[in-house]
Amino acid sequence: MVEESKKDSSKQDEMPDWSEYRGVMIFIEQRAGEAKNVSWQLLGEGRKLADKLEVELIALVIGQSVDRLATDAIAYGADRVYLADAPELNEYRTRPYSRVALHVIREVKPEIVLFGATATGRDLAGAIATHLPTGLTADCTILDVEPHPSRLLLASRPAFSEKMLATILCKRYRPQMATARAGVFEAAPYDSARKGEVQKVSSLLSEEEIETRVLQFIEATDRFHLEEAEIIVAGGRGLGGPEPFKLLQELADALGGVVGASRAAVDAGWIGHAHQVGQTGYTVRPKLYIAIGISGAVQHLVGMQNSDCIIAINRDQDAPIFKVANYAIVGDLFQIVPALTQAVRAKRSAALSQQVPHEVVE
Amino acid sequence: MLHIVVCVKQVPDSREIRIDPKTNTLIRDGVPAIANFYDMHGLEEALRIKETLGAKVTVVCMGPPPAVKSLKQCISLGADEAVLITDRGFAGADTLATSYVLGLSIRKVAEVFGQVDIVFCGKQTLDGDTGQVGPGVACRLDLEQLTYVSKVEQIDVETGRITVNRLLEDGVEVVEAKLPVLITALKELNDVRRAPLPGMIRAARFQPTIWTTQDFPELDRSKIGLKGSPTIVAKTWVPESKQVSTKFVEGQTAEEIAGKLVEQLWKTELPVRFGW
Numbered sequence: 001m002v003e004e005s006k007k008d009s010s011k012q013d014e015m016p017d018w019s020e021y022r023g024v025m026i027f028i029e030q031r032a033g034e035a036k037n038v039s040w041q042l043l044g045e046g047r048k049l050a051d052k053l054e055v056e057l058i059a060l061v062i063g064q065s066v067d068r069l070a071t072d073a074i075a076y077g078a079d080r081v082y083l084a085d086a087p088e089l090n091e092y093r094t095r096p097y098s099r100v101a102l103h104v105i106r107e108v109k110p111e112i113v114l115f116g117a118t119a120t121g122r123d124l125a126g127a128i129a130t131h132l133p134t135g136l137t138a139d140c141t142i143l144d145v146e147p148h149p150s151r152l153l154l155a156s157r158p159a160f161s162e163k164m165l166a167t168i169l170c171k172r173y174r175p176q177m178a179t180a181r182a183g184v185f186e187a188a189p190y191d192s193a194r195k196g197e198v199q200k201v202s203s204l205l206s207e208e209e210i211e212t213r214v215l216q217f218i219e220a221t222d223r224f225h226l227e228e229a230e231i232i233v234a235g236g237r238g239l240g241g242p243e244p245f246k247l248l249q250e251l252a253d254a255l256g257g258v259v260g261a262s263r264a265a266v267d268a269g270w271i272g273h274a275h276q277v278g279q280t281g282y283t284v285r286p287k288l289y290i291a292i293g294i295s296g297a298v299q300h301l302v303g304m305q306n307s308d309c310i311i312a313i314n315r316d317q318d319a320p321i322f323k324v325a326n327y328a329i330v331g332d333l334f335q336i337v338p339a340l341t342q343a344v345r346a347k348r349s350a351a352l353s354q355q356v357p358h359e360v361v362e
Numbered sequence: 363m364l365h366i367v368v369c370v371k372q373v374p375d376s377r378e379i380r381i382d383p384k385t386n387t388l389i390r391d392g393v394p395a396i397a398n399f400y401d402m403h404g405l406e407e408a409l410r411i412k413e414t415l416g417a418k419v420t421v422v423c424m425g426p427p428p429a430v431k432s433l434k435q436c437i438s439l440g441a442d443e444a445v446l447i448t449d450r451g452f453a454g455a456d457t458l459a460t461s462y463v464l465g466l467s468i469r470k471v472a473e474v475f476g477q478v479d480i481v482f483c484g485k486q487t488l489d490g491d492t493g494q495v496g497p498g499v500a501c502r503l504d505l506e507q508l509t510y511v512s513k514v515e516q517i518d519v520e521t522g523r524i525t526v527n528r529l530l531e532d533g534v535e536v537v538e539a540k541l542p543v544l545i546t547a548l549k550e551l552n553d554v555r556r557a558p559l560p561g562m563i564r565a566a567r568f569q570p571t572i573w574t575t576q577d578f579p580e581l582d583r584s585k586i587g588l589k590g591s592p593t594i595v596a597k598t599w600v601p602e603s604k605q606v607s608t609k610f611v612e613g614q615t616a617e618e619i620a621g622k623l624v625e626q627l628w629k630t631e632l633p634v635r636f637g638w
Contacts, residue, residue: 031532091535094497094507119530123509126457126497133458135592138492159491159598160379160388166598173592211506211540215525219533231636256636288632298381302601309630310606311623327626328610329619339620347624348638 018111018151021174024050025058025110027101028073029120031092031217035069037228038116040076040187042180046114047077047188049145049153056080058110062100064090067198074196077188081196082108086203091214092120098127099204105132110175112153114143117179125179135170137178141283141302142167143185153178163298183227183283184306226275227282231257231289234277234304235265238293238314238333242270247337248292254344260284262294278303293333296321313337364417364519365475366408367468368482369499370401370436372429373489381600397432399554400484402439404547406554407514408482409440415519418442420475422467423570424452424460430570438557438565443475449574454588457490461498462585466578468503474571478503480524481544485510493546500544508543512550517541 024046028039043059050057059073059081070081084100101124105113113128115121117139129136142156142165152169153176159166170176226232233252235245245259252259261275277284278300289307294300296312296319304310305324312325313333322328329336374393382389408419421436423429424447433444447467455463472478481503486493493509500507512529515536528535529548557565575581584590611626613619632638 094500119510119528122493123497123507126494127501127507129494130458130461130498130501133592135456135458136492136494137593138457138490138494154596160376160489163379163381163600164388164598165601167596168593169596170592171594212508213538214535215538216536217533218536255638287635298601309632322608324606325608326606327623328608329623330610330612331616331619335616336619339616340623343617343620343624344638347628351633351638 015150015171018174021109021111022053023056023058023108023110023112024053025060025105025108025113025175026073026078027113027115027121027124028059028061028069029092029116029118030061030063030066030069033063033066033068035072036116036118036182037187038118038121038180038182040072041182041185042114042116043073043076043078044187045143045180045185046112049112049143050079052145052147053111053151054148055111058082058108060101060104061085062089062097070198072190074194074198075190075192077194079196081198082201083198084201084203088205088207088210089203091217092124093210093212093214094123094127095212096203096205096210097124098131100201101128102131103204104201105175111151112145113175113177115177115179117181121179125177129177132173132175134173134175134177135168137168137170140178140180141165141184143178143180152176158299158302165302181283183285186285226258226260226277227284229258229260229284230287231255232260232277232284232286232304232307233257233290233292234260234262234275234294235271235292236262236294236300237264237268238295239265239270240293244293244334244337245271247334247341251290251337251341251344254341254348255288257286257288260289262297262300291321291325292337294321295319296324364411364415364479364517365472365477366411366417366419366480366482367471367478368401368405368408368419368421368436368441369464369468369484369495370405370421370423370432371398371484371487371489372396372423372425372432373398373487376488395428395431396488397435398484398487398489400486400488400547400549401482402436402484402554403549403551404482404484404545405436405439405441406552407545407547408480409555410552411480411514411517412440415517417479418476420445420471422447422464422471424448424455424463424467426453433570434565434568435557437568437570438561439555440561444568444570445471446570446572447574448572451575451583451587454591455586456591456593457492457494457498458592459586459590460495461502462582462590464495464499465502466581467573468499470573470578479522479541479543481505481542483544483546485546485548496544496546503542503544505542505544506539507546508537508539509546510548511545512548514545514551
């Protein structure tokens with residue numbers, strides 16, 4: 001770890017008495033009563049932070065007909081849930097949501113508040129931090145806390161087009177707020193036996209007082225869940241054009257995975273942005289990641305190195321991608337990939353024929 | 363006539379910043395300063411509204427004096443007025459301090475150049491990458507905030523209502539709001555034009571209005587610059603790759619290598635997990 005700079009505002013280091021601010025709060029983002037995965041991931045990470053600080057993990061659920069999410073939040077690790085359930089909170093709109101969130105934050109006084117770094121999370125967190133006011137760190141990929149007495153949130157995020165990481169502190173204001181990237185943190189296993197308390201809070205604006213209307217929501221039909229995929233077959237500059245992505249798609253199909261890409265391949269227009277891993281793309285942590293023709297620039301590595309198993313195929317034996325790979329193949333991807341697809345298909349059909357009796361029984 | 367303010371930041375093109383592989387530090391030399399490109403999509407949309415409905419377009423930029431370059435670029439494209447907010451006292455601002463100063467500046471723009479109906483910001487900047495200043499400015503000015511806008515569907519000047527499409531992770535939301543609003547622009551909003559020759563000539567002679575801390579009598583100095591910024595950068599570092607023991611799979615032919623790899627994979631928990 002090489003530190004590039006260390007700015008210390010020592011004059012401002014005497015911290016005020018923050019003893020009335022305790023607890024870690026997570027905003028639970030949802031649409032039509034379905035929570036976004038990032039919310040459960042943040043509860044998982046928030047649980048660790050709360051345990052280190054020996055405080056409660058608090059969930060904030062806002063929406064309409066969302067009481068099931070309060071139950072889920074407890075099962076995913078929350079000790080206490082603040083639940084605002086009202087017709088005017090059905091769709092996310094900045095003012096009614098931020099009014100409720102501000103009210104709860106001012107009453108409960110958590111020391112840390114976390115949101116998903118999604119469109120909604122960033123929109124809401126940006127409004128709340130300005131109103132409070134307090135510091136807000138965007139798009140974190142590493143979260144930690146210093147123990148008592150400083151209790152500082154160490155919010156780390158990619159900087160300079162993801163070529164570096166920066167740790168951001170908020171010493172002079174409470175709560176400490178951050179948005180955190182989807183797909184980076186792990187949700188705790190769902191435990192329906194967990195106990196917690198649900199407190200209802202009211203909506204603070206009537207429909208007549210709200211100047212925005214959501215006229216329509218058109219769900220993306222070609223929605224592509226790269227950050228949720230468990231197997232990703234990703235291609236980079238080494239593919240040389242859009243055509244070879246077909247080879248990757250065949251391998252992905254054989255494995256039951258999806259196709260990802262490096263920034264170089266996306267920038268070249270060989271494949272859509274939705275497939276991009278790393279910088280301004282998605283951070284992924286699938287069970288299996290196959291990097292094909294990807295050299296492994298820092299920004300790509302940050303986006304995928306937490307995958308459980310990494311296979312890299314590259315012509316250049318010195319490619320940085322090999323440093324993070326569990327299995328490395330130095331060779332021509334145009335020969336290796338089709339051979340690998342064949343080998344996987346053969347192995348799977350062999351395995352399938354052995355399993356037939358079991359399936360018949362089922 | 364509508365009055366539209368466009369917030370523009372001049373940023374180092376961080377896509378051009380490289381890491382020195384020996385020292386693991388940033389190489390900043392020779393990195394060009396450009397107008398944040400999301401902001402330019404905001405300007406383009408403002409200019410299109412100007413052309414279809416009639417509007418005055420004022421560009422506001424907070425930054426050091428060389429940022430005049432980006433303001434001149436905006437003038438060359440068709441903006442009517444440009445204001446540079448510059449003072450050493452504003453330097454080192456995080457998103458909270460920035461939104462405070464931009465909020466004051468846009469209030470002053472309204473006093474000097476007329477009441478503001480729409481404020482455009484880029485969805486985020488290339489150097490900060492936070493996307494927090496837009497919502498911050500909306501709060502400061504008590505504007506309805508419409509973030510991540512991919513299309514301006516309609517503006518009804520009579521009723522003072524605007525309809526936009528917001529491009530979210532899971533789909534497109536069509537939202538109607540009452541003016542005045544703040545919009546954060548995505549690159550999907552439009553294609554940015556090239557400057558026409560008359561615009562370039564106007565820009566060459568154009569001198570932007572310059573405001574410093576002296577121009578804001580109500581300015582609270584505890585809310586600007588480093589002092590007014592709650593967040594501080596404690597350290598920056600180049601992430602190390604995770605240490606793994608890499609197994610090189612080798613063979614005479616592609617088929618042999620593929621076969622060996624598949625054998626290895628089938629020894630892991632993956633086949634059971636995925637039902638291969």
